[in-house]
Amino acid sequence: MQELLTRIRRVGFMVVIGVCVIIYIGLGIVYMQQGPKQKDLEDKIEKTMAVVKKPLPSMEQLQAKYDAVNAALEPMETPEVLKVIVGIARESGIDVNPESGKFYIPPASGSKQKEMTQRTYSVLSFDNIRAQGDFDTVMNFISNFDAGSTLETMIVRKVDLSWVQISFEEEEVMRRAEFRAVMQAVADMMKDNNLDEIPNPINFEGGVAVNELTAFPDAITTAEGKKYTGTGTPSDGYILYEHDRITADNTSDYQTVNYIDKPVTEYYYTCQADGTVRQFDGPEMETATEYYGSEEIVFETVAKLAVDLYTIHEKG
Template sequence: MAVMVIIGVCLIVYVGLAIVYLQQEPKQEELEKQINKTFLIVSKPLPSMKELQTEYDEVNLALAPMPVPEVLETIVGIARESGIDVEPAGGKFHIPPPSEPKEKKMAVGTYEIISFQGIKAQGDYDSVMAFIADLDSGKTKQNMVLKRVGLSQVEIKLDEEEAERRAEFRAVLSAVSDMMAENGITEIPNPINYEGGTATNDMMAFSDNTTTAAEKGYTGTGTPKAGYLLHQHDRIFTDNTTEFETVDYITIPTTLYYYTCEADGSVRQFDGPDIATATEYFSSKEVDIETVAVLNVDLYTKPVKE
């Protein structure tokens, strides 16, 4: 009986030691990881006095007092680099007069703060957001702090000439799309394309005046016009290829602007026939929407000691 008791005690002690051992192994691994991390940190060379002095000088330089005109020019420069029209005549960028400098005591010292309230920046979304991002990150001026941002959108009124240009562009785009759909084609065989170097305003020749009636599938005895035209186009009936009808996808035979068309139906607009010298227009939107940001910005500097 005594022997059994001794064996039982030994087993309990053995199991206890085994548990302690199993617990120690992961703890040792974790300790080794911490030691290795600490070693990596302490093994890094400390910056030299020269490097520390350089960083210190850069901080002091950034916090040096700036004349208000210089601050204004810095903000204007950030806006200009972001793609915002900063010309006064455009009315899309404005900086109200700043507040009088105020001193503020903080844990690390006393600072002089110049506040700019209600800075207005207007333009396309990407340009306005680039301006905000620069101020928010301190990319250009680290001691310039973005305090508040308000965003809105505004519809830009187009002048009559621009509105007419875009309306014509939309009409041509729509006509090409309708023509391709009604004629059952996914590609225009011989388009008057950009690569050809010449744009046209003749809608009785645009977008393709080369493809023959036979190539369009005509099998009758008539004489339908060649090509896939936007004005006075002879469309071959798909259910009876011996017949055709003349249709208009655009109501005018001659447009004010000039166009090219790719095989997939994409259209480009120009102010003249010679692509090499003509101005290309890109927007066909009925209205333009711009983003308006109103911002508050504080500039922190170290006051000059008397």
């Protein structure tokens, strides 16, 4: 009997200890959770106070906003709407010249009436507005409608995107090919001569472009500047045609190499120290036209938009 009581006391004691441990662990978990919850609550209070502390708009500001909304909803004639859409395209960088074939607005499908919030609106719809250009330009055009930057009440219903390959005229093909050849020649020359930068380039800041590749991109750096130590007479400069190359392995010798297949180009060029080449139609920077684009194949983005313009319906 005594042994049984002893066992009961021992078991009871262990049960009490177990209960205490469980309670302690539970309290510990609750305590540990209080920190994150408290921090979360403080963050929410701080954000709420930031909103509450903002001053309420004045009656003048509210009236101005109300007037602006009503002005945006004023009825517009179709020619006026077309003029605004063309303006958005032009400002976005789309070529709106009819001859380019890169922008087209079909006739409006006619005005319809739509009731919303106990008010009747006129809805002027345009389907398949077509805009073509580089991706960023087309996205700027779409974003203007989507954000309501110009016409707050014009809603984009649908956008379809596709891509088309651009065909170039023969003259443009030749221009781009020459541009690529000069850029590649400069890159090859810099790599072949272990140049991170061209010492004395004919750069844009100099105000003059050249088309003689026996003096481009650097006709100034001397043979000594190229670390020549021999007794010969290598030509000066880091040039693309008939360049006298001096290697680090043997600075007493040189080798004449061509990085391009002709000494004179049709277009004119400048080159920055880092090897960036720019192309122009003449030597004088003040009057020359700069050309962009050297890719052999170019794709442009084509967007077709369906939009609705909402205005207040005028009862006739």
